[in-house]
Every structure is written in structure tokens, then in C-alpha cells.
Amino acid sequence: MSETIFNKIIDKSIPADILYEDDDVLAFRDINPQAPLHFLVIPKKQIATINDITPDDYTIVGKLSGIAALIVAEHGEADKGFRTVMNCNEYGGQTVYHIHLHVLAGKPLGWPPYQERLK
Ligand code: 5GP
DSSP states (O other), rough: OOOOHHHHHHTTSOOOOOEEEOOSSEEOOOOSSSSSSSEEOOOOOOOOOOGOOOGHHHHHHHHHHHHHHHHHHTTTTTTTEEEEEEEHHHTTTOOOSSSOOOEEEEEEOOSOOOOOOOO
């Protein structure tokens, strides 16, 4: 599996605005925010896509949501609400092949997210 830019953020060889870190999870602000609060929660272990998650990963993948909620609460946005998204592969819009939970908060978010008709 080839390394991604997120490995460089994990090993601190490139900077990021880190919001949370422990032994197995890192959360940092998205470089191109789509909401007033937009950050990514990633496992330090590289898992390329949701398709590559194995039962051994279920605990860490669940932890991403727990840490997301914790950070949103710290920013005072939990009661108003927020969105988490994990994109997968080309049709899902994934560009970095190291799974990451997008967390978007701080404004009302439209749904559905895109206006294209079902084809
Ligand atoms: P994807 O399209 O794979 O679901 O999301 C990748 C996200 O990573 C994008 O929202 C993009 O802005 C963010 N991103 C890509 N490169 C960097 C980077 O070097 N630093 C940070 N903080 N975010 C990045």
C-alpha cells in the first residue's frame, strides 16, 4: 500500500492543525474546509478504503466517531448538530487513500448533498 500525505501528517514531517492525538487516532483540520468547523479523524494505522476494513479494525473505526463527537462538543457544536462522512473510492469522491472521517459543523448542512438526479 503506498503511503499518503496523511502518513506525513502522522509523523509530523508536514504540519497540520491537530485537534486531538493519542496512540492510535489523529484528528486535524481539513486544509480546504467546507464548513466553519471541518476536520478529519483518522486511524494512525493506514487502511486504504472502507472496503479494506477487517474485523480487527472494527474497534478503531468505531473510535473515529467517538472522537469526532468529543471534538465537536469541545467546540460547542454538538447540540446544533453536525455531519460525518467517509468517502470511498472514485464514485464516493475519495482522494486520499487512508480512511478518514470528515466532520462538518458550524452551519446548517444541506441534504441531499448533491443535486444530481438519480440515474
Ligand atoms: P477525500 O476526498 O479523500 O474524502 O478527502 C480528503 C480530504 O483531505 C480533503 O477534504 C482535503 O482537503 C484534505 N487534505 C488533503 N491534503 C491535505 C493536507 O495536506 N492537509 C490537510 N489538513 N488536509 C488535506
